[in-house]
Amino acid sequence: KAGVTQTPRYLIKTRGQQVTLSCSPISGHRSVSWYQQTPGQGLQFLFEYFSETQRNKGNFPGRFSGRQFSNSRSEMNVSTLELGDSALYLCASSSPPPQGPSSYNEQFFGPGTRLTVL
Amino acid sequence: GDSVTQMEGPVTLSEEAFLTINCTYTATGYPSLFWYVQYPGEGLQLLLKATKADDKGSNKGFEATYRKETTSFHLEKGSVQVSDSAVYFCALQILTGGGNKLTFGTGTQLKVEL
Numbered sequence: 001k002a003g004v005t006q007t008p009r010y011l012i013k014t015r016g017q018q019v020t021l022s023c024s025p026i027s028g029h030r031s032v033s034w035y036q037q038t039p040g041q042g043l044q045f046l047f048e049y050f051s052e053t054q055r056n057k058g059n060f061p062g063r064f065s066g067r068q069f070s071n072s073r074s075e076m077n078v079s080t081l082e083l084g085d086s087a088l089y090l091c092a093s094s095s096p097p098p099q100g101p102s103s104y105n106e107q108f109f110g111p112g113t114r115l116t117v118l
Numbered sequence: 119g120d121s122v123t124q125m126e127g128p129v130t131l132s133e134e135a136f137l138t139i140n141c142t143y144t145a146t147g148y149p150s151l152f153w154y155v156q157y158p159g160e161g162l163q164l165l166l167k168a169t170k171a172d173d174k175g176s177n178k179g180f181e182a183t184y185r186k187e188t189t190s191f192h193l194e195k196g197s198v199q200v201s202d203s204a205v206y207f208c209a210l211q212i213l214t215g216g217g218n219k220l221t222f223g224t225g226t227q228l229k230v231e232l
Contacts, residue, residue, distance in 0.1 A: 004161075033218050043207065043222040056219045090161055094218055105211070105218045109154075109161035 002027065004093050004110035012116045018079040021113045025072050025093030031055075032074040033107065034066060037088040046089075049074050081117045088112045120145045124208045124223035131198055131230050139193040139226045141182075141208035149210035151175075151184055151191040152220070156205045165193075165206070198230045 005024045013019050025032050033056075034046040045058040049068035066076040072093075078085055092107035124141045131137060143149060150169040154162040166175030171186035180195045191208060208223040 031218050033220075035220075042224045043220075045219050045221070048218050050218075058219070092162075092218070092220075106164060106167070107218055107220065109163070111159075111161045 004091060004108050006089075006091055006110040006113050008113060009111065010114045010116075012118060013081050014118050015081055015083060017081050018077060019081060019115060020075050020077045021089055021091075021115070023074045023076075023091035023093075023110060025074070025091075026095075026108055029093035029095045029108075030072050031094045031105065032068060032072065033092045033094075034074070034076050035090045035092070036060075037090060037112070038086070043090075046076065078115075083117050086115060086117045088114050120149070120210060120212065120221045122208050122210055122221055122223035124206075124226055127205075127225070127227035129226060129228050131228070133200055133230055133232055134197045135230075137193070137195040137198045137202075137228070139206055139208075139228070141191045141193065141223060143189050143191065143208075143210050145189075145210055145212060147212040149212050151182070152209045152211070153180070153182055153191070153193050154207040154209060154222075156207065156225070158204075162207065198228070200230045200232060203228055203230045 007022045031050045033048040037043045048056040052068045063079045068074045090112045092109045094105040094107045121144045152167045153165040155165045156162050166177040168175040168184035174183045182191050182193045205225045205227045207225045209220045
């Protein structure tokens with residue numbers, strides 16, 4: 001089974017531009033989550049999509065948005081880029097959890113997209 | 119809110135040394151706990167997990183026990199190898215009404231030398 005894929009792997013943009021990152025989940029997975037990783041803030045949750053609907057959202061400004069398509073692929077968009085948006089953006093996919101009190105959703109992470117804003 | 123605190127790095131050990139990376143958490147509900155590992159240039163890989171108190175997660179010689187009374191989930195390995203050099207993240211997830219939000223600690227870099 002192929003893993004989570006993210007494109008592009010590396011991206012360089014300038015301040016004020018916008019960018020779109022793509023994530024293809026593992027086949028059969030319907031949930032896609034996005035995380036931002038920076039040296040200063042660590043790993044922070046951006047948002048999660050499940051069946052084309054945003055299910056959870058982190059504390060990021062409205063410049064950060066996302067969407068999910070009917071095939072579960074997801075994109076995230078950052079508008080009006082700032083220097084502080086330079087980061088590794090990770091996406092993770094999971095399938096619906098098994099039932100039971102100890103059920104949990106194991107998330108499988110992609111390799112990330114390294115965004116540099118100049 | 120939910121938070122995870124783990125020890126600062128980098129941690130530098132000699133091969134075959136004993137490893138402990140401390141992790142404590144604060145959660146508004148009953149969390150599941152995880153350790154993820156990130157090798158250079160790669161994404162995160164789930165190392166081990168525990169979903170309820172007193173559970174012990176284990177994988178590849180690493181172990182961690184879910185201690186509800188001390189809100190801790192310390193990572194241990196009896197004998198580290200150079201190949202264990204990576205960044206280790208402790209994380210929690212609250213399972214209420216679905217949703218996959220993971221809350222991570224800041225990460226601890228481990229360097230193992232010959």
